[in-house]
Amino acid sequence: MVLKAIAQRRSIREYAPTAVSDAQVDELLRAAQFAPSAQNSRTTDFIVVREQAAKDAIARIMEKPFLKDAPVIIIPASGAKDIFYVQDIAIASENIFVQAAELGIGTLWKHVAPEQAVKIRALLGIPDDKKIVNLIPVGYPKEKTVPHGDADFDRKRIHADRW
Numbered sequence: 001m002v003l004k005a006i007a008q009r010r011s012i013r014e015y016a017p018t019a020v021s022d023a024q025v026d027e028l029l030r031a032a033q034f035a036p037s038a039q040n041s042r043t044t045d046f047i048v049v050r051e052q053a054a055k056d057a058i059a060r061i062m063e064k065p066f067l068k069d070a071p072v073i074i075i076p077a078s079g080a081k082d083i084f085y086v087q088d089i090a091i092a093s094e095n096i097f098v099q100a101a102e103l104g105i106g107t108l109w110k111h112v113a114p115e116q117a118v119k120i121r122a123l124l125g126i127p128d129d130k131k132i133v134n135l136i137p138v139g140y141p142k143e144k145t146v147p148h149g150d151a152d153f154d155r156k157r158i159h160a161d162r163w
């Protein structure tokens with residue numbers, strides 16, 4: 001079941017207007033908060049943006065018009081120390097991606113460059129001690145997607161016991 005959802009997960013850059021319910025978003029956030037975190041610090045907050053004006057502003061800052069069409073944008077913000085914030089955000093994001101795929105909902109890791117992060121932080125009032133590296137549009141894909149399969153499984157990249 002989990003592998004099926006992992007295979008179904010694709011990066012979605014065109015979203016249908018179909019609503020995503022609060023209960024569905026809640027499931028995604030449960031998946032996110034069930035993720036491991038370095039030293040079990042659990043310092044990642046999640047900003048759930050539904051307001052159209054805020055999504056429009058995010059789309060402008062990111063120069064990606066499709067972002068305004070996603071019913072929801074989730075922004076993980078981590079307070080983890082040193083290098084751990086990227087790992088904590090990444091693993092929580094992947095949990096969101098997989099649970100969304102399970103629900104037939106599309107997502108994307110949209111990288112936020114440092115100069116974009118400054119603007120997103122100001123827009124959403126993210127505190128100084130919380131770092132962001134990505135944002136996650138959430139919504140039903142406009143078109144049917146092809147799941148990952150055998151063509152994406154590369155045995156040449158697997159090394160038994162040593163390189």
Ligand SMILES: Cc1cc2nc3c(=O)[nH]c(=O)nc-3n(C[C@H](O)[C@H](O)[C@H](O)COP(=O)(O)O)c2cc1C
Nearest residue numbers: 009010011012013090108109110111112134145148
């Ligand atoms: C760290 C990371 C950064 C990414 N940044 C972007 C991005 O800024 N914009 C984008 O459209 N996709 C981004 N992606 C998505 C990848 O392009 C995508 O995962 C890859 O093409 C494989 O396609 P799939 O996700 O459908 O399997 C990113 C993925 C990762 C893991």
